[in-house]
Amino acid sequence: MGLISSHHADAYFEGGEPGGADWSHLHPRTEWFHVRELDPGVHVISEPGHVNSYLIQGTELAVLVDTGLGVANIRSVAESLTGQPLQVINSHYHFDHSGGNRLFGDIAIHEAGKALLERPAPDGLAPGYMKYVERLLDAWQDYKDADDVFFHLLSAERMVRPLPEDFNPDDYKIVPTVATRTLVDNEVIDLGGRQLRVLHTPGHSPDSICLLDESNGLLFGGDTINTGPIYAQLEDSDLEDFASSTARLAELADSVRRVFVCHFMRLDNPASLLREVAEGFDAIVHGDVEYRDNVDCLDFPVKEACFDNFSVFVNGGSGSLRV
Numbered sequence: 001m002g003l004i005s006s007h008h009a010d011a012y013f014e015g016g017e018p019g020g021a022d023w024s025h026l027h028p029r030t031e032w033f034h035v036r037e038l039d040p041g042v043h044v045i046s047e048p049g050h051v052n053s054y055l056i057q058g059t060e061l062a063v064l065v066d067t068g069l070g071v072a073n074i075r076s077v078a079e080s081l082t083g084q085p086l087q088v089i090n091s092h093y094h095f096d097h098s099g100g101n102r103l104f105g106d107i108a109i110h111e112a113g114k115a116l117l118e119r120p121a122p123d124g125l126a127p128g129y130m131k132y133v134e135r136l137l138d139a140w141q142d143y144k145d146a147d148d149v150f151f152h153l154l155s156a157e158r159m160v161r162p163l164p165e166d167f168n169p170d171d172y173k174i175v176p177t178v179a180t181r182t183l184v185d186n187e188v189i190d191l192g193g194r195q196l197r198v199l200h201t202p203g204h205s206p207d208s209i210c211l212l213d214e215s216n217g218l219l220f221g222g223d224t225i226n227t228g229p230i231y232a233q234l235e236d237s238d239l240e241d242f243a244s245s246t247a248r249l250a251e252l253a254d255s256v257r258r259v260f261v262c263h264f265m266r267l268d269n270p271a272s273l274l275r276e277v278a279e280g281f282d283a284i285v286h287g288d289v290e291y292r293d294n295v296d297c298l299d300f301p302v303k304e305a306c307f308d309n310f311s312v313f314v315n316g317g318s319g320s321l322r323v
């Protein structure tokens with residue numbers, strides 16, 4: 001009990017600002033991006049609690065898989081990690097994967113995403129996401145306090161950070177961008193000493209892709225594979241497509257070592273996740289699951305099917321959301 005009391009004393013009195021709580025123990029990390037080398041030549045550039053982008057280097061070219069929310073400069077982070085020319089590849093057109101596109105000259109997306117990337121975002125999406133950020137930071141206070149005393153799961157890259165100081169959430173805008181190159185299924189991108197195969201995996205959105213680094217056994221799952229809720233409830237989501245795309249990925253499970261995903265805190269996964277997700281979607285399309293009520297990040301009601309290492313959001317029956 002002594003330890004807990006002194007922890008509280010530190011947090012709420014000695015270190016406290018006059019008239020307010022001291023949040024420094026809640027946000028010990030203030031840099032917006034967290035960078036870590038996951039495999040030789042492969043870095044995650046994550047926005048913890050939001051989205052994970054990946055920098056993959058060959059000897060001639062570096063590919064940045066996704067550009068994040070666009071609330072801070074991901075280009076300068078990528079350039080600090082590589083001197084090679086940068087090719088952006090969007091895993092799909094959604095704003096949280098293409099928010100930094102405007103900082104780059106060379107952007108590739110699956111051919112089904114070209115027009116979607118150029119389309120203006122629905123009204124309310126940008127402020128709606130900023131409201132989510134507010135709820136996330138509010139929730140973080142109790143979560144971090146409980147972790148400090150009981151659970152000890154929070155590593156540096158799992159620390160949610162406050163928005164960057166020079167960023168005003170009221171000014172957040174989702175800016176349409178134009179792809180300079182389109183990709184097709186099974187196309188191979190040569191980075192020099194490393195090749196990435198494009199796998200068109202529609203389901204989450206019509207243009208969703210995964211990238212497969214066959215010789216190193218790495219799969220970049222986009223939003224097709226995730227370790228929290230997999231979003232299958234959106235206006236342009238399709239459950240049948242999701243089931244066939246994830247069945248295709250499950251066939252790769254024996255030749256893949258690691259699966260890197262775009263959302264949530266468990267970004268580095270064994271290939272067995274591919275089979276689990278495929279089995280989950282198979283159960284969903286066969287009506288073989290039970291659902292509970294939940295809300296997505298825009299506070300929209302959804303039905304959630306829960307599995308051991310992930311869940312799936314499907315349309316809650318009150319319409320679906322365009323992002």
Ligand SMILES: [Zn+2]
Nearest residue numbers: 092094204223
């Ligand atoms: Zn998405």
